[in-house]
Amino acid sequence: MSFLDFRYRFKDSDIDLISFGELLVDLITNEEEALLSEAEQFSRFFGGSAGNVAVNSKRLGANTRILTRIGKDSFGDFLLNVLKRENINTETIQLDKKRKTPLVFVNKTSKTPAWLAYRDADKYIEFNNDVEKIVNKTKVVYLTTFILSQNPSRKTALKVIDLINKDEEKSLAFDPCFRPVLWPKEDDGKKLVKEVISKADFIKPSLDDAEYLFGPDTPQNYIDKYLQVGANIVILTMGEDGVLVSDGKEKMRLKVYSKKVVDVTGAGDSFWAGFICGILDGRKVKDAVKLGNAAAAFKIRGVGALSPVPDKKYLLKYIEEQEASQ
Amino acid sequence: MSFLDFRYRFKDSDIDLISFGELLVDLITNEEEALLSEAEQFSRFFGGSAGNVAVNSKRLGANTRILTRIGKDSFGDFLLNVLKRENINTETIQLDKKRKTPLVFVNKTSKTPAWLAYRDADKYIEFNNDVEKIVNKTKVVYLTTFILSQNPSRKTALKVIDLINKDEEKSLAFDPCFRPVLWPKEDDGKKLVKEVISKADFIKPSLDDAEYLFGPDTPQNYIDKYLQVGANIVILTMGEDGVLVSDGKEKMRLKVYSKKVVDVTGAGDSFWAGFICGILDGRKVKDAVKLGNAAAAFKIRGVGALSPVPDKKYLLKYIEEQEASQ
Numbered sequence: 001m002s003f004l005d006f007r008y009r010f011k012d013s014d015i016d017l018i019s020f021g022e023l024l025v026d027l028i029t030n031e032e033e034a035l036l037s038e039a040e041q042f043s044r045f046f047g048g049s050a051g052n053v054a055v056n057s058k059r060l061g062a063n064t065r066i067l068t069r070i071g072k073d074s075f076g077d078f079l080l081n082v083l084k085r086e087n088i089n090t091e092t093i094q095l096d097k098k099r100k101t102p103l104v105f106v107n108k109t110s111k112t113p114a115w116l117a118y119r120d121a122d123k124y125i126e127f128n129n130d131v132e133k134i135v136n137k138t139k140v141v142y143l144t145t146f147i148l149s150q151n152p153s154r155k156t157a158l159k160v161i162d163l164i165n166k167d168e169e170k171s172l173a174f175d176p177c178f179r180p181v182l183w184p185k186e187d188d189g190k191k192l193v194k195e196v197i198s199k200a201d202f203i204k205p206s207l208d209d210a211e212y213l214f215g216p217d218t219p220q221n222y223i224d225k226y227l228q229v230g231a232n233i234v235i236l237t238m239g240e241d242g243v244l245v246s247d248g249k250e251k252m253r254l255k256v257y258s259k260k261v262v263d264v265t266g267a268g269d270s271f272w273a274g275f276i277c278g279i280l281d282g283r284k285v286k287d288a289v290k291l292g293n294a295a296a297a298f299k300i301r302g303v304g305a306l307s308p309v310p311d312k313k314y315l316l317k318y319i320e321e322q323e324a325s326q
Numbered sequence: 327m328s329f330l331d332f333r334y335r336f337k338d339s340d341i342d343l344i345s346f347g348e349l350l351v352d353l354i355t356n357e358e359e360a361l362l363s364e365a366e367q368f369s370r371f372f373g374g375s376a377g378n379v380a381v382n383s384k385r386l387g388a389n390t391r392i393l394t395r396i397g398k399d400s401f402g403d404f405l406l407n408v409l410k411r412e413n414i415n416t417e418t419i420q421l422d423k424k425r426k427t428p429l430v431f432v433n434k435t436s437k438t439p440a441w442l443a444y445r446d447a448d449k450y451i452e453f454n455n456d457v458e459k460i461v462n463k464t465k466v467v468y469l470t471t472f473i474l475s476q477n478p479s480r481k482t483a484l485k486v487i488d489l490i491n492k493d494e495e496k497s498l499a500f501d502p503c504f505r506p507v508l509w510p511k512e513d514d515g516k517k518l519v520k521e522v523i524s525k526a527d528f529i530k531p532s533l534d535d536a537e538y539l540f541g542p543d544t545p546q547n548y549i550d551k552y553l554q555v556g557a558n559i560v561i562l563t564m565g566e567d568g569v570l571v572s573d574g575k576e577k578m579r580l581k582v583y584s585k586k587v588v589d590v591t592g593a594g595d596s597f598w599a600g601f602i603c604g605i606l607d608g609r610k611v612k613d614a615v616k617l618g619n620a621a622a623a624f625k626i627r628g629v630g631a632l633s634p635v636p637d638k639k640y641l642l643k644y645i646e647e648q649e650a651s652q
Contacts, residue, residue: 027368041368043366043367044368253383
């Protein structure tokens with residue numbers, strides 16, 4: 001059987017997904033194409049890959065928790081209020097009295113955006129009994145690279161990975177988004193990201209991610225390089241050129257459903273939410289990828305990482321129509 | 327002779343004033359009276375007490391340097407560009423490759439604004455040969471409490487204070503703006519601020535500053551308390567109630583020149599710039615206070631910490647007219 005037809009099965013668990021990574025405030029320039037050093041006006045948004053995956057997967061019906069650390073401050077209050085509005089249980093969010101909620105400034109551009117991260121509480125996610133308990137109760141952990149880049153959060157992430165790897169009925173979904181500027185030492189960062197890739201069930205790099213890790217190359221070669229460092233299933237997203245999926249034995253290309261782009265912020269996170277929810281449902285891997293594609297298609301039509309994702313029934317119908325017309 | 331008629335004399339020096347403290351980006355809410363946790367739009371301004379005092383004193387004719395540390399990043403570029411436009415020599419600004427330019431979020435309100443500081447490079451101002459050289463070449467050092475609150479900048483500040491104290495022909499102007507939230511330990515902070523007060527030639531607390539340090543009391547009692555901890559000349563600013571000045575032997579109240587308030591951000595920094603420039607000119611202490619009052623009067627009529635301060639000639643003429651009409 002092709003891996004694309006494989007359906008993952010999970011034990012009955014209290015929690016479907018732990019979204020483990022950064023929850024932060026995005027401050028996006030109002031001026032189009034302005035340099036960050038010149039922009040005068042900023043708009044505040046809910047952000048961070050783990051935050052976006054948590055909200056989108058919850059909207060698609062998953063029982064999601066978010067494992068992160070933010071400051072006990074005004075920006076932390078804002079993020080908690082958004083999560084409560086989305087009916088997400090926030091008990092697993094660590095609140096730091098001494099350190100601040102992280103921020104990322106981003107410039108609005110049609111090219112690759114410039115960004116500047118103000119990190120603080122997010123570097124200090126603690127491993128403790130509560131973390132161990134919820135990890136033991138989940139089916140899937142989604143993990144970001146941002147959180148791996150600094151200790152003590154890195155140590156916590158490595159312990160969570162070990163817990164997942166010990167249990168054959170749990171899956172690790174890893175977003176291998178390596179950016180040298182976030183790491184104390186670039187080479188150590190690359191090495192660790194490759195190590196975690198080998199421990200994950202699914203990785204979803206973009207072409208940018210692949211270039212940061214391996215240098216310039218072709219999509220086909222990137223797939224091979226991820227497999228060489230030990231990846232299990234690689235989902236390479238290539239913007240409007242679609243998605244290339246491989247398990248090492250087969251490669252398959254899937255088309256994107258929409259080329260109408262308003263804002264790509266958080267498109268990768270929407271894909272992850274759709275894909276993971278598909279896997280959690282027991283759908284075939286290829287159908288989970290389609291659900292990821294559909295969630296991303298809706299995302300890029302709206303502004304902000306949390307532009308409305310429709311419910312799963314609607315997404316499934318949309319996929320059917322799109323497949324019929326292709 | 328009354329201390330109010332005293333004129334300070336300084337040796338000929340290369341530099342008039344070193345403004346030593348925080349240079350940072352203010353991000354002020356666009357919405358009026360919005361909580362920081364609810365505000366959606368922010369405007370970016372040049373800010374930080376040391377930055378404001380540097381720009382305003384330079385506009386009033388002083389040869390000013392600014393001693394601070396910011397990140398080698400987009401926000402640092404913005405601050406450097408403003409200083410260059412103001413023709414301020416930026417050689418004494420330390421640029422940090424690893425740490426970020428500090429930020430302060432502030433809400434726009436007619437009450438006492440809420441704020442949230444993201445500190446980083448500003449905590450790491452180094453004492454080195456260059457710092458020692460410029461301190462030895464200056465007449466006055468203006469020092470903020472913000473920079474005293476965290477090491478290693480605190481250690482650098484204490485060394486600079488020692489250099490100034492060793493030379494009878496130099497003066498230390500200290501802004502005793504104690505805010506517990508910025509200090510690792512509140513009691514240690516209060517103790518150190520009182521110690522530095524005893525080493526300064528001039529301090530200019532506001533009523534808020536006095537309450538944070540001594541608890542609720544009357545202006546007259548505040549003056550006595552500052553003198554008891556060893557202050558030399560105290561200038562207590564009381565908003566529209568004017569300024570109370572004392573050296574321990576005499577007390578004198580001076581009226582403010584303008585009650586027309588648009589925005590008080592940076593009013594204290596404008597006062598400091600006017601006052602220090604008056605002292606540097608060899609004017610009587612009371613005339614330097616008047617120059618401070620006049621600079622603040624122009625400041626509060628405009629928005630932003632750097633709303634245009636007119637040139638010194640104009641300010642002096644304005645003082646004459648105001649005094650004649652009182």
